[in-house]
Amino acid sequence: MLVVNNIAYSYTEGLPIIKGVSFSVEKGANIALIGESGCGKSTLLKLIYGLYDLDQGEIHCGDKRVLGPAYNLVPGMDNMRYLAQDYDLMPHISVYENIGKFLSNFDLVGKKKRIEELLEVVGLVEYADTLVKYLSGGQQQRVAIARVLASEPELLLLDEPFSHIDYSRRSVLRRDLFAYLKEKGIACIVATHDSLDTLGFADETIVLKEGQIIDMGDTREVYEHPINKYVASLFGEVNELMISDFTGLKLNDEALYVYPHQLMRSSQRGQLDVIVTDCYFKGDGYLVKCLFQGNRVIYFNHPLFIEKNTEIKLALKKYE
Numbered sequence: 247m248l249v250v251n252n253i254a255y256s257y258t259e260g261l262p263i264i265k266g267v268s269f270s271v272e273k274g275a276n277i278a279l280i281g282e283s284g285c286g287k288s289t290l291l292k293l294i295y296g297l298y299d300l301d302q303g304e305i306h307c308g309d310k311r312v313l314g315p316a317y318n319l320v321p322g323m324d325n326m327r328y329l330a331q332d333y334d335l336m337p338h339i340s341v342y343e344n345i346g347k348f349l350s351n352f353d354l355v356g357k358k359k360r361i362e363e364l365l366e367v368v369g370l371v372e373y374a375d376t377l378v379k380y381l382s383g384g385q386q387q388r389v390a391i392a393r394v395l396a397s398e399p400e401l402l403l404l405d406e407p408f409s410h411i412d413y414s415r416r417s418v419l420r421r422d423l424f425a426y427l428k429e430k431g432i433a434c435i436v437a438t439h440d441s442l443d444t445l446g447f448a449d450e451t452i453v454l455k456e457g458q459i460i461d462m463g464d465t466r467e468v469y470e471h472p473i474n475k476y477v478a479s480l481f482g483e484v485n486e487l488m489i490s491d492f493t494g495l496k497l498n499d500e501a502l503y504v505y506p507h508q509l510m511r512s513s514q515r516g517q518l519d520v521i522v523t524d525c526y527f528k529g530d531g532y533l534v535k536c537l538f539q540g541n542r543v544i545y546f547n548h549p550l551f552i553e554k555n556t557e558i559k560l561a562l563k564k565y566e
């Protein structure tokens with residue numbers, strides 16, 4: 247339903263921020279857009295919504311071509327909604343009124359039902375009559391999410407949608423929101439730094455670097471077979487090892503990107519010999535920092551505390 251075809255954009259002439267980006271999104275799909283800060287995620291979402299005029303290429307959503315402000319008096323497409331990082335709410339009116347702001351008054355009973363349904367989705371039923379200015383940052387972000395859902399768009403563009411919401415509410419809201427979008431067949435593109443938004447929910451992941459797509463596909467595939475360290479590190483801590491580190495054979499050597507949970511302490515010979523330098527408690531166990539070959543840092547997950555300076559061997563879990 248969304249086709250982005252070879253688009254480019256620069257804020258300043260000669261300094262392109264988005265370079266030759268192409269991809270498509272199916273109806274109801276959940277797409278994660280990931281990449282380091284400043285790589286162009288927000289700019290790409292704004293271009294899809296029609297907030298800027300493209301330098302090159304075109305975007306279609308359904309049967310409509312996305313037109314920027316040069317061709318569209320009121321920027322933004324009707325069949326999409328865009329949730330910006332500064333969610334642009336009206337502080338002096340209630341949560342209920344903010345959510346209903348863009349809903350027609352033609353069917354007042356339907357409007358009330360819709361607002362109540364959305365208050366439920368974002369967990370703000372008891373705040374319906376509270377003025378937005380009295381809400382916390384996280385609560386305001388939830389109002390903004392409800393507001394972009396109100397008119398049932400075909401495509402939602404969400405820029406860091408849960409960034410101000412505390413951890414426990416974030417998990418519930420993330421689950422409820424993404425289930426709701428699936429149920430309604432609403433596609434979404436979520437620009438995010440939180441790998442939990444991506445791993446559990448995104449059907450596909452697009453990886454952006456310096457304004458270009460460097461990897462794209464099934465989320466699990468992108469995570470399990472990262473094409474380089476940049477991609478792997480967007481999902482958390484990662485170790486860059488070589489096949490020869492395990493085999494000792496330099497012929498046809500290749501880099502391996504290994505997440506800490508993929509390594510384990512081993513008693514076998516011929517594994518990585520490392521020295522523990524730190525052990526960080528992380529709730530369900532420890533993240534252990536080690537030195538390999540004197541100066542290469544390796545992290546791995548372990549259920550128990552290990553003393554500093556302990557000499558241990560590490561093995562790849564999947565080969566055990």
Ligand SMILES: Nc1ncnc2c1ncn2[C@@H]1O[C@H](COP(=O)(O)OP(=O)(O)OP(=O)(O)O)[C@@H](O)[C@H]1O
Pocket residue numbers: 257258263281282283284285286287288289290437
């Ligand atoms: N209005 C603007 N005018 C000029 N340059 C801009 C403007 N908005 C963004 N940029 C620049 O464009 C680049 C991409 O910014 P963008 O906000 O799209 O990145 P991002 O990947 O969303 O970053 P973050 O993850 O930190 O939100 C950055 O170098 C930024 O400084």
